Amino acid sequence: MGTPPKFRKIIHVDMDAFYASVEQLDNPELRGKPIAVGGSSARGVVSAASYEARKFGVRSAMSGAIARKLCPELIFVKTNFERYKEVSKQIRKIFFEYTDLVEPLSLDEAYLDVTENKKGNPSATLIAKEIRQKIKERTGLNASAGISVNKFVAKIASDINKPNGQKTIPPEEVEPFLENLDVKKFYGVGKVTKEKMYRLGIYTGKDLKEKSIEFLEENFGKSGSFYFNVVRGIHNSKVKPTRTQKSLAAEHTFSENISSEIFMLERLEEISAEVESRLKNKKLAGKTVTLKIKYRDFTLQTRSKTLPLYIASRELILEAVKELLFQEKMKESVRLLGISISNLNNEKPRKTELPKASIDVQLKLEF
Structure with a gap:
C-alpha cells in the first residue's frame, strides 16, 4: 500500500x-453603530x-461621499495605525505560541x-x-x-462563516x-477576470475544471x-x-x-x-515600472513597462513613467496617481513544478 501522501495543515486567520x-473596542459609544475608518474628508x-x-x-x-449617501447615520473615525499595529502584535504573539511558520x-x-x-x-480545526x-x-x-x-x-474557507x-x-x-464554488469566490479572481470567465461560460469551479490547460493559458496567459x-x-x-518583498510603491x-x-x-x-527614497532605504532596484491612474469616477487603470536593466533612480523611474503617461490619452480628469516598481533584484528564480496528482478522495486525515 505504501505511505499515504502527507498534506500540510494550513490555517488562514482573518480578523473581522x-x-x-x-x-x-476602544470607544464603547461606537459599539453597535455603523462606523467607517477614514474617508471623512470631501475626497476621503x-x-x-x-x-x-x-x-x-x-x-x-x-468614496466617503458615497458611503455617506448609502448610510446617512454613518460615523467617520480617523485612522490610528499605531494602535492597529499594537493590537496586531498581540495577535501574532498568539500565533507563535503554536508555530513559527507564520506568514503575515x-x-x-x-x-x-x-x-x-x-x-x-494533530487537529488544525x-x-x-x-x-x-x-x-x-x-x-x-x-x-x-x-x-x-x-x-x-x-x-477562501476563512470567508465562509464570517x-x-x-x-x-x-x-x-x-x-x-x-467545483461547487462560484469562480468569483476564488482568491485572485477579480472583477475583470470574473466577467471574462462568465463570458467564456465559466461560472463555477466545475466549469473551470472542464477547460484544458491550453484553453486557460490561451485566454488568461500565465494565470x-x-x-x-x-x-x-x-x-x-x-x-x-x-516574505520576499515583491514590489514597492508610492x-x-x-x-x-x-x-x-x-x-x-x-x-x-x-x-x-x-x-527612489524607499528603494534606497531597502537597498533594492527593479525592472518593471507601473503607473497607477485613478479617474474622477473612481475607475482604475494601470500601465506597465519592463526594462532590460534594474533601476532605482528617480530620473530613470520618471523617464519610464513619462512614456507610460503619454501612452494613451486620459479619458477624464485624475484624482490619484501612483508609481510602483516590481520585478525586484531580491527575487530568486522560480523553480518549475509539474502538477502533482489530484487529491485522493479516499484519504482520511485528522483535520
Whole structure:
C-alpha cells in the first residue's frame, strides 16, 4: 500500500472588520453603530467599515461621499495605525505560541502552517478554535479562520462563516468544494477576470475544471496554469515566515482633480523621488515600472513597462513613467496617481513544478 501522501495543515486567520472593530473596542459609544475608518474628508476613501455599516453597502476603498449617501447615520473615525499595529502584535504573539511558520499578509490576517506544531495537536480545526478564543480573551476582538490543505483553499474557507466563525475543508472535500464554488469566490479572481470567465461560460469551479490547460493559458496567459491547478486542489506555495518583498510603491490623492498632463508630470516627479527614497532605504532596484491612474469616477487603470536593466533612480523611474503617461490619452480628469516598481533584484528564480496528482478522495486525515 505504501505511505499515504502527507498534506500540510494550513490555517488562514482573518480578523473581522479589524480597524473598525478596534475603534469600537476602544470607544464603547461606537459599539453597535455603523462606523467607517477614514474617508471623512470631501475626497476621503473608507479604509474599513464595521459590520453595521456593511449592511448599508458601505465597503473599504469606497468614496466617503458615497458611503455617506448609502448610510446617512454613518460615523467617520480617523485612522490610528499605531494602535492597529499594537493590537496586531498581540495577535501574532498568539500565533507563535503554536508555530513559527507564520506568514503575515497584513496587520489583520496571516497564514499558519500547523502540520507540526508546538502543542503537538494533530487537529488544525481545534488549533484554529483555540487561537480564535485566545484572540477574543486577550484583545476583545473576533477572528474568523479557514483550515485546509493549502493556502489557497484556507483563504477562501476563512470567508465562509464570517464574522466570528471558521470553516474546515479536509483533503477529501477540497475538490468537491471548489467545483461547487462560484469562480468569483476564488482568491485572485477579480472583477475583470470574473466577467471574462462568465463570458467564456465559466461560472463555477466545475466549469473551470472542464477547460484544458491550453484553453486557460490561451485566454488568461500565465494565470491559466494557476487556475488549472488550484481548481484541482493543487497549490504548493509554502507558508513563508519571511516574505520576499515583491514590489514597492508610492501614490498621491489630489485635493482637486487634475486634467493637465503637465501638472500630472509635476506630481509624478514628486512620487518618483519618494519611490527612489524607499528603494534606497531597502537597498533594492527593479525592472518593471507601473503607473497607477485613478479617474474622477473612481475607475482604475494601470500601465506597465519592463526594462532590460534594474533601476532605482528617480530620473530613470520618471523617464519610464513619462512614456507610460503619454501612452494613451486620459479619458477624464485624475484624482490619484501612483508609481510602483516590481520585478525586484531580491527575487530568486522560480523553480518549475509539474502538477502533482489530484487529491485522493479516499484519504482520511485528522483535520
